[in-house]
Amino acid sequence: MSHSKPDPARRNEHSRRAILAAAISLISELGYDRVSIEAIAKRAGVGKQTIYRWWPSKGAVALEALGESLATVTDFPDSGDIVEDLRTQMKGVTQLLGSTDVGRVYQGLLAAAQCDPALSRAHLEQIIEPATVAGHARIARAQDRGELRADADPQEIIDLLYGAIYYRLLLHTRPLAPEQIDAALDIAFSGLR
C-alpha cells in the first residue's frame, strides 16, 4: 500500500530542526513570499520531499517554526492588579511581534492564512486560542474579585486588546512598539473598572 502516513517514530529530528531554522532565517532575510519551499530545502540541506512529507504547506512550516517563540503569549501573570498585568502581557506580545524575526514571519503566516482555511484553523488552535483562553480566565478572575465591571464579556475585552495590536501589526499605520500600544490600553481600560 502506498501513500500511507509516514511513521513519526522514524522521523529525522535533525532534518526537522534544520528545516524550521532555514525557514525562519530565509523569511527574515527575504520576506515571507520571496521564500520558496525549494529554497528552504536547499538551505536546510534537505530533500523537498522531506518537507512535503511532514507539513502540508509553507505556512504550516512557519507556524511550527514560530511555535516556541509565541508560547510566551500564553503567560498571563496574576499580580492582583489586572490592569497592570494585562499591560505587562500586551507589552510582551507587542515587543515580540515588533521584532524583525518573529514579526516578519508572523505577518507572512497571517497573510498566507487569509487564503488557506486549514492554516487559519491551525493558527487559531495553536496560537490564538491558548492565549485568549488564558486571558479570558485571568479577566474572569479579576471580575470575580471585583477588580473589573462584571457585565463586560471577558472575550470581548481580550479581542479588543489584541485587536489594537494586530491592527498595527497588519495595517502598518504606525510602528508596532510598546509605547504605541499604551495609549490604546488606557482607553480600553478607562471604562472597565
Add this chain to the structure above:
Amino acid sequence: MSHSKPDPARRNEHSRRAILAAAISLISELGYDRVSIEAIAKRAGVGKQTIYRWWPSKGAVALEALGESLATVTDFPDSGDIVEDLRTQMKGVTQLLGSTDVGRVYQGLLAAAQCDPALSRAHLEQIIEPATVAGHARIARAQDRGELRADADPQEIIDLLYGAIYYRLLLHTRPLAPEQIDAALDIAFSGLR
C-alpha cells in the same frame, strides 16, 4: 530612453473597467491567490501587457477595484450623538467587509500588502487615511462639544474601533457581522463619556 511611462490620455477606459470587474468577480469566485493576472486578462478579454502597463501588481488592481466600494467608509455621519454615529459607521464598515465580494477581495489585498510595501502604502493612502482622517475629525468635534472626554486621543479611539473590526476580518475567530461588533463597541465606549 526606454521604458517611459504610458500616456494616460490614450488609455482605453473600456479595458480598464473590464479588468477591474474581472478581478472582482474572479477573486470572489476563487479566492484571492487562486486568481492569476493571466486569468484576469483572459476574462477581461484583454492582453496581459495592458494590466502590467497600468498596475504594478495584482494587489494594485484589487485596490483600485475596491476603491468605489470602500469609499463609503469615509462617510462619518453627524447626528449630534457621537456614540450612535460611530456605531452606525462601524456597522456599515462591518457589513461591507463581511459581504462575500468586498470582504474576500479586501482580505486578499491586505494579505498581499504584508509583503509588498508599495501596495501597503497605497492601501493606507487610499483607504485607511481618508477614513481615519474623517473619523478623527468627527471625534474631535464631539470632544469640543463635551460629548466625549477630551483627554483621549481621537486617533487612538479610531484605531481601537477599527482594530476590533480588522481583528475579526483577518483572524477569523468569529464571523464578521454587525451584531458581533456591537459588544466590542460597548466596551470601547463605556469609559469615554
Add this chain to the structure above:
Amino acid sequence: MSHSKPDPARRNEHSRRAILAAAISLISELGYDRVSIEAIAKRAGVGKQTIYRWWPSKGAVALEALGESLATVTDFPDSGDIVEDLRTQMKGVTQLLGSTDVGRVYQGLLAAAQCDPALSRAHLEQIIEPATVAGHARIARAQDRGELRADADPQEIIDLLYGAIYYRLLLHTRPLAPEQIDAALDIAFSGLR
C-alpha cells in the same frame, strides 16, 4: 472604403531610406533575427505602421535594402574568355556576400525565405533570376562561339557555380572568400571546354 492600397505618390522618401538604412545597420550589428520591426522603426525614427504599410515583412525590407548592393551580381562581363569572365563574376559575388554587412543580411534573408514562400518568390524574381538569366545568356554566347561544349545546359552550369558559393555562404564549412571559391571553379570548368 477602408483598407485600400496606399498611394505611392504620397510616399515619404525620407522615411523609406531611413527604414532601409536602419534595417541594414541593425542587422549588421545584431544579426538578422535579433532585429525586430519595432527596433527598425525606432532607429529609423518612424512609426511601425509606416513599415507595415509598404512592406509585408521584415524579410521584404531586407530584400529591398539589399537591392542596390546585389545589383552588381547581374553584370556578366564579356571579354571573350568565358572562363576568365565567369571567374571574375563569381569572385565579385563571393567578395560581396563575404562582406560583413551584405553577407549577414543576405544570410538572414535566405533563412527567412525558407518559411515564407512570398519572400522566397520575391527573392528569386529580384535577385536570382536577373543574375541567372544574364549568366545563362553569357554562357550560351560562349557555346555559340565554341568556347564551351555545347551539350551542357547553361542553366545547370550557372546553378553549379552559384551552388558552390551558396553552399559556403549558408553551411559555414569554410569562410566565403574569393581564394576559397577558386578551386571549386577549376573543377567545375575542367570538363567544360
Add this chain to the structure above:
Amino acid sequence: MSHSKPDPARRNEHSRRAILAAAISLISELGYDRVSIEAIAKRAGVGKQTIYRWWPSKGAVALEALGESLATVTDFPDSGDIVEDLRTQMKGVTQLLGSTDVGRVYQGLLAAAQCDPALSRAHLEQIIEPATVAGHARIARAQDRGELRADADPQEIIDLLYGAIYYRLLLHTRPLAPEQIDAALDIAFSGLR
C-alpha cells in the same frame, strides 16, 4: 553553485522520444517557424522545462530529431565505379531531402543555424562532417585507383556536389528531385576522369 548540469542518467527516455516525434510531426504539418517550443511540449505531453533542460533551442531539438534519418547520408557505397557510386549516394540524399518530412525540418534547421553559431557548429559536426569525411575517403580511394584525376582536391569535389543539392534545397529555383540533380552531376563529373 546553482544552474548545474542535469544528470543524464536520470533522463526520461520516453519523454525524449515523445519530444523528438512531436517536433518532427509538428514541423512537417505547420512549417518550422510556425512551431513553438510550447506546442512541441504540449503535443509531447511534456513540460516546457523538460525541453529547455536538455536542449538549448528548437533547432537543437530538430537536429537531434533529424539525426537518425540523416545517418544514411554517411553511407558512401564502393562498387568500384566512383561516378556511379557518387550518383547513387547523391540521389539518396536528394530523395531524402526532397521528402516532405525530412526536407521541411532540415530547411528550417538550416535557416535557424544562420543566426545561431552554436547550432551551426552542431549541424556541421553531426551531419556535414561525417558525410563529407566519408565522401572524401571514397573519392581519395578512387583517385588512388586512377578512376579520377589525382590533381583535384576531393574536398572540393564533395562540396561541389553537395552545393548543387543544397542550392536547390534552399533557393527553391527548381524542385529538389533525383532527376534534377542528374544533369548537375554530369557536368561536375565531365572533366574529372
Add this chain to the structure above:
DNA sequence: CTATAAACGAGACGGTACGTCGCGTCTTGTC
C-alpha cells in the same frame, strides 16, 4: 492659397510565445 485627405510619429491594444521559477509528485540510489 487654402482645405482636406493621406501619410506620418507615436504608441496602446489583443494576442502568442518566450525562457524562468516554483509547485507538488515521482523516481533513484544511500544510509
Add this chain to the structure above:
DNA sequence: GACAAGACGCGACGTACCGTCTCGTTTATAG
C-alpha cells in the same frame, strides 16, 4: 523506510514583439 537529490508535468510569471488600431500632426496636392 526515511532520506538527499533532482527530473518530471504543470501553471504562472513578467517581457518582447507581433500586426492592428486609434490618435493628433505634418504635408502635398485638388478645389
